[in-house]
Amino acid sequence: MINFATIAGELLPFRHGNVNQTFKALVATSDGRVPVAAIIKDLPVKELFNELISFLILKDLGLPVPDTYLGLVPAGNRQISKGPLLPDGARLVLASKDVGSPNLKFVTNLSDLSSEAEAKACLSRFVPELAKWGKFGEMYAFDTWVANVDRNLGNVLFGGTKPDGSVDVWVIDHGQALTSEMWQPNDLIPEGSYMNKLQIWAVPFLTDDNKSTCLGSLQLFEIKAHALDKRSKVEYLSKMFGLDDASKNAVTNFLELRLAEVSGQCRTALMVETMI
Incomplete structure (x- = not known):
């Protein structure tokens, strides 16, 4: 694989x-x-x-x-x-x-030293551009599903809008999926609620239409995710890296059972629990 x-x-x-x-x-x-x-x-x-x-x-x-x-x-x-x-x-x-596209942190020129006003001004310009990407909602769903707790500005590559109107986006850096880079089997709770950083830096700048579009992609995402052979992927990598049976089984169960939580937790991450 x-x-x-x-x-x-x-x-x-x-x-x-x-x-x-x-x-x-x-x-x-x-x-x-x-x-x-x-x-x-x-x-x-x-x-x-x-x-x-x-x-x-x-x-x-x-x-x-x-x-x-x-x-x-x-x-x-x-x-x-x-x-x-x-x-x-x-x-x-x-x-x-190396796909040659800069990350959002570089594009926005934001850092830990940037003021709150500077961050809002930058993100109010760039997040709507990012939201034009047709798979933005699926990125939300993926992060929620695998408990990726570190989708920060450095973990999205953004090459801007192409002449044909499509958006050049790549998702990278998933070392803190499965709750963290130091997870243990008992950390992987399928119904658990985990940090989704998109809620912090993207949601405040999404319109209701943006959010509705994101929610509209959830059903397709769930169909595709259910169809994946998750068990074979986990077994393949567990054997490669010598993970014990407890770890292997915990990851498999987490991925299989957590899909039932994706829709509700995505709505929470998007702050649209009551949106029809």
Whole structure:
């Protein structure tokens, strides 16, 4: 399900508002393509698992996620220290195709030092543009379903509106899906209510029509999500990373049972419980 890639050149440190140790590099992929420019992230096992299970789900749902690989960094590289260690001393990292679009944090030029007035002024311009994207509501639903608690401005790539009227959007950085990067089986409560950061920085700038459009996509999302073979994806990655049966079963049950909560929790996230 996941293609592998070998780091084909130098790892160049990369800072773009990212939290984790991140690099840019060329990678040679196992599917035989020419070397791909990629973003490399050095992640511990569960955060890497979160990223990959999210990629597999997003890809099958038809949401725009950059091609993602399990990268192999040869033994002896001192820049990588968190990724799973293989018997020969090599390490595994997350490698995702560099699609060339900036994240919203860069586009809006907002930072932790920005004033509340500056944030409101920027987001009032950019969120309506983002809401033109036809899958905006499905992004809400996905984050609610997998308990992705960190959809911040840096985790949406936004290349603007194209000449044909479509919006260039990519969803990235899902290491804090499944409630966090350090989840334990008893953290995964299907009926639990988890943070949806879109409610903080996007909802205040959505019109009622925007919200209605988002809600209209819920039924299609749920149909697609129910049809996914969730169990095989979890078993595949659990075997790859050596997760125990308790963890594997907890993730599978969480994904299967939580779908019943998506509609109600999305309405709450959109602040439209009473909207018809």
